[in-house]
Amino acid sequence: MSEKRPSLSPARFLSARRRHRSAGLVVLLFGLLAVGSAYAAFAPDNAVADNSAQSQQIEEGKKLFAVGCSSCHGLNAEGGGNGEGKMAGPSLIGVGAAAVDFQVGTGRMPAMQPGAQIPRKAPAYSEEEIEALAAYVASLAPGPSVPGSESYDVSKATDEQVTRGGELFRTNCTACHNFAGRGGALPNGKYAPSLMGVSEKHIYEAMLTGPQQMPVFSDQVMQPEDKRDIIAYLKALETQKDPGGFGLGRLGPVSEGLWGWFVGIGLLVAVAVWIGAKGVKAKGAKAE
């Protein structure tokens, strides 16, 4: 668009021609240009500017995904069927890097076989590979990112924070995970796994993303410091020695009853048998 009368002020110029028949078209073109430039300036520019290393990581993650994950989750992580009309793997669009880091980092993914619940096992991928997979899945749509170590560092937790974490743990977690974090049963073969030996980061991510049967405790529902306090309580439980002797699995009265019957009654009956058998001879020997 060239100006016909440069002597006019721009406002006046625009005002004079606002009813021109091609004005709508001009506005539309300007709008498109603005949006396009803005997009060029922000979105792709950012990725490019961030560095080529990240796009390379995403590329790498995509390749790993195609090999290890796509058979269930679909080639573009859109979710996949098992060929019999059932879902083999859910869509991963929008689950975020934290979910990938949790699932792959605890060895749950790649799953060995479908089932009521995918168990924890030794991770199949290295740290870098997990990061690449996470970056790829995160690149598909925004989702919770892997938390920074400052959010789950419990080494400096105070007694007060630990106590508070215990209260939060009992309110939100023990119903499924047991009072000592040893896990518990859920319907139809599902279960709440034991929390012992799980890293701080993975506990944090589990709360953030709600893997498998677990509800999501987003940062709005449960503040990051609440999450940290719960982790602090769990770590204190994990390192705590049982003051009363062998902990019997910290499973509650069922294991206590089992031990009471097998060890207690077992031993006492054995002694009774021994006394019953020994008595006659001792008496006989004395009489002679």
Add this chain to the structure above:
Amino acid sequence: MSTNTEFPGPVKWVDDRLGIAKIGKKNLRKVFPDHWSFMLGEIALYSFIILILTGTFLTFWFKPSMAEVEYQGSYSLLKGLHMSEAYASTLDITFDVRGGLLMRQIHHWAAVLFIAAMMVHLLRMFFTGAFRKPRELNWLIGFGMLFLGIIEGFLGYGLPDDLLSGTGLRITNGMIQASPVVGTYMNFFIFGGEFPGDDFVARFFIVHVLLIPGIILALVTAHLFLVVYHKHTQYAGPGRTQKNVVGYPLFPVYTAKAGGFFFVVFGITALMGALMQINPVWLYGPYNPAEVTAGAQPDWYMGWLEGSVRIFPGFESHFWGITLSWNLIIPALIVPPAFVTLVALYPFIEGWITGDKREHHLLDRPRDVPTRTGIGVAFITFYAMLWIGGGNDLIATHFNLSLNHVTWFLRFAVILGPILGFWIARRWAISLQRADQERLLHGLETGVIMRSPEGKYTEKHQPISTYEAYSITARDRLVPHEIGPETDENGVRAPRRALHKARAALSRFYYADAVQKPTTQEIEEAHEHAHDADEIHELTEDTETYREVTSDRS
């Protein structure tokens, strides 16, 4: 008394005032038969003594109050938390009272053993028929103690006011509320208002430390008095009859044995208390009705009730604004009391069916009464299936099973299992009887093959020892109850005919297929037959010596 002069001074002094010599003379020489299974009740008695001793220690520090306090003891994971005084004082006993945790753990293990020992003792009574006349009332007294022991244990479990016990009480509270009409009133009466209120710890405490232990102590006295009065039962054997007791005198043999056994029980309980952690209340946290934990179970003796409720399908009906929770009424308020009543009244039921009015001082071997043994196994199976149901979540997680599959299996097993258990145990007992009969009539197969001059091969059989033969045959021939003629001599129909018919049918069922002990004639015939067929050598008799004392039943 002329013997008084032989006593040393202090004994004489006491005897002159209390007459102990006469009591001692009669009772110190009291004869008890010797068998390991006669010591199971002792385990329960000694556990009870341990419970009283350790329990007294615990009352010195336990504060039966639900007043809210802020915990400032030495367990850092709960520091600063608000909790009831009961829970705080339990934590103090655990972490701040010297020896407190050990005492708490001994107390709890002794409770576990107390009830378990009573139950094992009860099974011994059942399977050997020790509950028969004249001991039916002592069976009921024992049952009363078992029942009270379970209530006592449950109240004790509720006292620390931790999350686990609170959850357990919440379930109990639900069961009480499920009782039609009276439920709400009973609940308000027990908890002094809405659950949990702030009364129950103080109420449970006084019942736990005074009322029930007092009643149990009185029942223990009655139980033991009756044992002395009836004299102890014994297993069949040479020289042992319905009219005597063969064994050792109370003093010194049983004083030493029983006294020693007390220390063994105390020692094992103390070791368990020292080495095996039980009821870690600090891990559960204070009770808060808004919280709950997975793996919330009662102690083992309430497990079958828990299981009964867990496996029952969730039925309830609503009408006229009333809700009836069948899923609690049936599994918690009907089935367990019915089962307990059935077992408690079993001696009377069996006595009625068999029409046996005689006194019994010789014990049955379980195989010799196959139907009773079968019924006992059916009872155990029923109990065990409900018991397993109480731990269905842990079974599911530890054996990688689906919780629903475990529950569904138990729903069928609790009905089919006892039937199968009855049938297997009964046939098993009958097979053992037949094996005994075989030994008795044909003797032992020696494995020695004899060749006669004609070239005939036979195996040499050796008769069992007279002692064994005596033991096997020292039982009654079991005769089903006779129904009597349809009409008397005047042609009048006998009254309550249907009842008598049912009774006779039950009696036939009871004794059907059981192997009768052979008559003397049968044994002689069998032995003569054996003599004709084979060469039989009687090897030298077992050189067992019997030095026991025989005491007449007066």
